[in-house]
Amino acid sequence: MTDPFAPQKTRAAAWFRQLRDDICAAFEALEDAHTDGPLSDLPAGRFELRETRRGTADGSDAGGGLMSVMRGGRVFEKVGVNVSAVHGALGDRAQRSLTARKEIPGLAEDPRFWASGISLVAHMQNPHAPAVHMNTRMFWTPGAWWFGGGSDLNPCIEYSEDTAAFHAVLKDACDPHDPGFYPRFKEWADDYFYIPHRKRARGVGGIFYDDLCSGDWEADFAFTQSVGRAFLPAFLPLADKRRTQAWTEADKETQLIHRGLYAEYNLVYDRGTKFGLETSHDPDAVLMSLPPFARWV
Template identity: 70%
Template sequence: MEQQRSIAAAWFRKLRDRIVTAFEMLEDEGPGAAPPGRFVVTPTKRTEDGGGGVMSVMRGGRVFEKVGVNWSEVHGALEPRAQAAMASRGVPGIDRDPRFWASGISLVAHMQNPHVPAVHMNTRMFWTPGAWWFGGGADLNPCIEYADDTAHFHATLRAACDAHGADYYARFKSWADEYFFIPHRGRARGVGGIFFDDLNTGDWQADFAFTQAVGQAFLPAFQPLVRTRMDLPWSDADRDAQLVHRGLYAEYNLVYDRGTRFGLETGHNADAVLMSLPPLAKWT
């Protein structure tokens, strides 16, 4: 499994590099005379001997108000609370041996133009002495919804799913609808996408290939929406709607998101874990 872990970590890093390059190209195409935004890249560490990663954040660009594309490879022993949470999910042997390894990419983009939807994507591999699995997904979070955008995003993800499992899209869309729901608001945080976790069919290569397909589908799902909407005029009311919607996003990530809790509970760099939070938000 050590070789597979190395392969997965390297692929997640390459996906991070590919997306960063594509987003900087969108900045070059973006409206306005201001210089195009560029990512600031910062190494991160979990602990002295627990691995780390790369935090890549761009702020104040032509197209992206704030976007983070982070990669990590971490290892060590789970804290008791995280260990108990995984034991409650039925991870074999985790109650006896808290060692773990994890690698993945995590992306959240908050856009300048309210007509361009915010977006989230992540893919990851997790290992313990008794188990391994993949997880991830992508979901779209517009404050001003366009039916064509929603349809394109879902169709692209569906094509990625259908190539690997006839029931994957239906299962993982339903899971996303449930997972990205905000109970205290009684609503979803966006228009959904797909979400999967604990994916272990017994065939590592097949599960990794599907996880790669989800990562590869992200740019074709999202880039056309940016190019279609980033030049549209917007009003103060549109901006107000955007800031209020970002408040929902912040509430979800701080209260319910599994990845946020895991990152903070296992001692990873707090700035990298909380990269997903918007630069500005509003509550009515």
């Protein structure tokens, strides 16, 4: 049977892969540029690549992706940039997870799904350089399709000028599509990236959106591309500015404790983590976001 949505799936998956390539190249270039300051005597970091597969009980092809992780670099202590395009049938738990937030026509009768996206988390060597998260994705079922994603900044030591600059780039990316997008998606990020059991946000926010389906696939895809393109201009200047700043042991302690908050959020609340594990995707790829070291007090 011909899939009438196949061209859109192909374009979306190719876009996420190209964005991965662009980001990885920019991050490796920043590693090369760090020739002075803390840890500049280390070898420049490089991404290690590994193909991932979505697991199935019968061993059938269910898609997969590419896991790209850099560890122990000059600038990045750990950064992962993963892409995937997976498909199959949703189990009962995953179906309930989706229908709890979105009505999907016919999902119970036809549980097929297709999903593709990019997911990035960067944990920095320098405590003054902010950690960051970004993802964009497209999801399809026979009864619906939608986009989601966003970027958010997670400094352990906040600089108000960095926060303002990050948000300004995201606003500039949103406004040409709809002036209401930035305030709406900023508020969504503030609500979503909140840790209820700690009664605090995990960072200084950004934008977050999900279930974006205006009925115009081209418009929604164009917006998602703008969000992806905005990531490097929003984050890279901050990492570049802070990479040579001197730090103390107390600064590093602050960073490790803040990373504990990040780990708690991703393991307890994050939708992407839950969905990836519920649909049997490679657990190492799903849990790539966890920091290499963290501390709890």
